[in-house]
Structure formats: C-alpha cells, structure tokens
Amino acid sequence: MVHALGEIHRVLASGGVLIDLRPLCDRWSIEVFSARETRHTGHITDLPPGLEDDTAANRAMHQAEINGWFIREKEAFFPLHYVWDTASDMEKWIDEEWVDFVGLDEETRRATRSTWALGDADSRVRVKVKMLLTRYRAIK
C-alpha cells in the first residue's frame, strides 16, 4: 500500500493533488423509509477484516506523510446511501457483496423485514455508509 502511494507520488506533478475517497466501517445505520416517514431498524456489524482494512489504509497514508510525499490539506466525512426496494434485497446484497467486511445480525434482519413489511407501499430500505474524503498535496 505504501509502495503504491510512492508510485502515485512519482507520477504526480509538483503541487499535484491526491484525493483519497473511501468508505469507513462505522456500524452503518439501516433505515426503512418512505415519502411519509423514516424508521431506524438497526446497524451493520463491522467485521474484523473491514476494520483492519481501514486501519491499514490510515497507516499507509500516515506513512506517506512521514515520508514527506504528501501533506494533508482537507478532510470531510459524508453519508452515502445504498438503497434497495425490499429488505430481502438488502440482506442478499450484504450477504453476497459485503460478506468479507461487514455483517447483519438476526435481530436487525427481523426488525428491518417487519418494519418494511408493515410500512407504506412506497417503503424502501437503505444503508447509510460513512465516507471519508481527504485531499493531500504532493510535495516535491
């Protein structure tokens, strides 16, 4: 990871900008929502591999700063929603696409299913992913 950052530093012009955009494990919130209301049903469970990935990425960027390649200029967090039409669709996605780094406990599955089933006709399900956006300046 640090080697890749060294390569990026090499191909960036003097004063160039590095943008690091990535999701962070942070017990993402799950909601059932419709035009009329929003109901929180639980949280995603962070799994050790996901947390370790975040730690490794943070450590690599820190090392790149220590190496004098980049200086951090600006940082922000923002929410990014993943939206599904049904609770079942959300569960399948998490079990198939995100299985390596997050999970979903039984209580949250049940709460989301029942809230969606009893909700308005236009109810959908969403996960609020925590995003990190950081801007670095290349130092030459």
Add this chain to the structure above:
Amino acid sequence: MSARKDPEGNETKHLHQFADFAGKRVLEIGCGEGRLTWRYASASALTVGLDPDKNALRVARIDRPSDLADKVHFINSHAETIPFHKETFDIALLAWSL
C-alpha cells in the same frame, strides 16, 4: 437484487468540492467499471483509469461516451507499477481503492 448507490449524488458533490478537474490530467486508481470516472472526466484534459480487473475495464470501455474517447483511457495495471513517466498527472484519485 440490485442496489441504487448514492441516489442523492453526495459523492459527486463532495468530490467536486475537493478537486477542480477542469483542464487537469487525472489518474484514477481503482476505476473499476468507470462509475466515478463519468462524474468528472468531461471537465478534465485527460483522464486515465487504472484497474487490475480486466472485466471491469471492458465494461468501462463499452460505456465510454464517444465524445470522451480521445481523452479518457483505461489501463489494466496495479497501483504498485503505474506505467507512466514521473510528473505526468495533476490529480490522482484513489477511488474506494486504498
């Protein structure tokens, strides 16, 4: 089973607040199928998307609008060996890839 990702456009809004892509030479690391690429590339002078996944790059090339064919290119490579000379780019974007 399909997910709609960021229907509010938060990612694009924040990205453009952090970087001015106008007239810049941009390297996107981990471009995948180009989902993020299409949100800034038209403003850039040159955009190169890098990804180790050949299948994802195939989709990106198919989706590339014809008016961007001259300035958006996709290369199958890892970030550990970026096949360009030093100081080629103004902006490097780590797109969900660090």
